[in-house]
Amino acid sequence: xxxxxxxVRYAKALLELAQEQNKLDVVESNMLDIxxxxxxxxxxxVFLNSPIIKADKKISVLNQLFANFDSLxxxxxxxxxxxxxxxxxxxxxxxxxxQLKELKGIVPISITSASALxxxxxxxxxxxxxxxxxxxxxxxxxxxxDLIGGFVVRMGDKQIDASVASQLNRMKQxxxx
Numbered sequence: 149x150x151x152x153x154x155x156v157r158y159a160k161a162l163l164e165l166a167q168e169q170n171k172l173d174v175v176e177s178n179m180l181d182i183x184x185x186x187x188x189x190x191x192x193x194v195f196l197n198s199p200i201i202k203a204d205k206k207i208s209v210l211n212q213l214f215a216n217f218d219s220l221x222x223x224x225x226x227x228x229x230x231x232x233x234x235x236x237x238x239x240x241x242x243x244x245x246x247q248l249k250e251l252k253g254i255v256p257i258s259i260t261s262a263s264a265l266x267x268x269x270x271x272x273x274x275x276x277x278x279x280x281x282x283x284x285x286x287x288x289x290x291x292x293x294d295l296i297g298g299f300v301v302r303m304g305d306k307q308i309d310a311s312v313a314s315q316l317n318r319m320k321q322x323x324x325x
Contacts, residue, residue, distance in 0.1 A: 152236065152239060154233060154236055155236045155239035155240045155242075155243050156243050156247075158228065158233065158236065158240045158243075159240045159241075159243035159244040159246075159247055160243075160247060162175065162224050162240070162244055163244055163247050163248060163251070165220060165224070166220065169220060171218055171220055172248065174218045174220075174221075175218060175220060175221055175244070176244070176245065176248055178214070178217045178218060178221040179221075179240075179241040179244045179245055180241075180245065181214065181217070182214075182237060182238060182241040183238060183241045183242060183245070185213070186238040186241075192238075193238065195209070196234045196235050196237055196238070197235045203229050203230055203232065203234075206229050206234055207225070207226045207229050207230070210222075210225050210226070210229065211226075225237065228240065249286070252284075253282070253283035253284055254283060254284050254285075254286050255281050255282075255283040255284065255285050255286065255303065255304075256285075256286045256288070256303075257277065257285055257286070257287055257288070257301060257302065257303040258287075258288040258289075258290055258301070258302045258303075259273060259287060259288070259289050259290070259299055259300070259301050260289075260290040260291075260292050260295065260299060260300040260301075260302070260311075261289070261290075261291065261292070261295060261298070261299040261300075262291070262292065262293055262294075262295040262296055262297050262298070262311075262312075263291065264289070264291060265289065265299070270289075273299065273301065274287065277301065277303070281303070294313060295311040295312065295313050296311070296312040296313045296316070297311070297312035298310045298311035298312045298313075298314070298315070299311060300314075
């Protein structure tokens with residue numbers, strides 16, 4: 149996740165406000181919509197980054213785009229835009245979701261394998277990870293044919309690489325020394 153210190157701080161402030169007002173689920177849904185808007189259309193990020201469009205016009209467009217959003221979220225977007233930080237809106241949304249998961253005790257992990265894992269293998273991997281992690285795992289499975297076989301588990305900044313491709317690369321490096 150690409151983020152800046154400012155995006156993390158703004159996300160934390162929004163998280164605290166949403167907690168105080170008992171609007172965590174609503175604001176989370178709003179942040180997910182912002183993330184999806186950023187993924188679905190490149191023009192959204194171009195709009196946010198544009199120095200030509202004035203802040204009041206950006207606020208008006210954001211209010212129209214996200215008319216179904218909670219008033220807290222809309223006020224927050226207006227504040228961010230008035231502070232000339234609108235280019236960070238998607239990063240703030242990503243950071244908000246990440247911080248909320250941490251607050252809820254959800255640990256996102258990804259398991260990348262060459263082919264779909266069978267239930268038994270998946271359960272063995274997850275049971276070993278569960279033994280070392282506090283919280284509920286949120287698992288994303290990714291298929292990458294380049295791995296040849298085995299798997300790679302990523303959890304935050306940690307990685308367990310048990311792929312055949314990685315083992316072959318290590319062997320190649322050892323042989324060429």
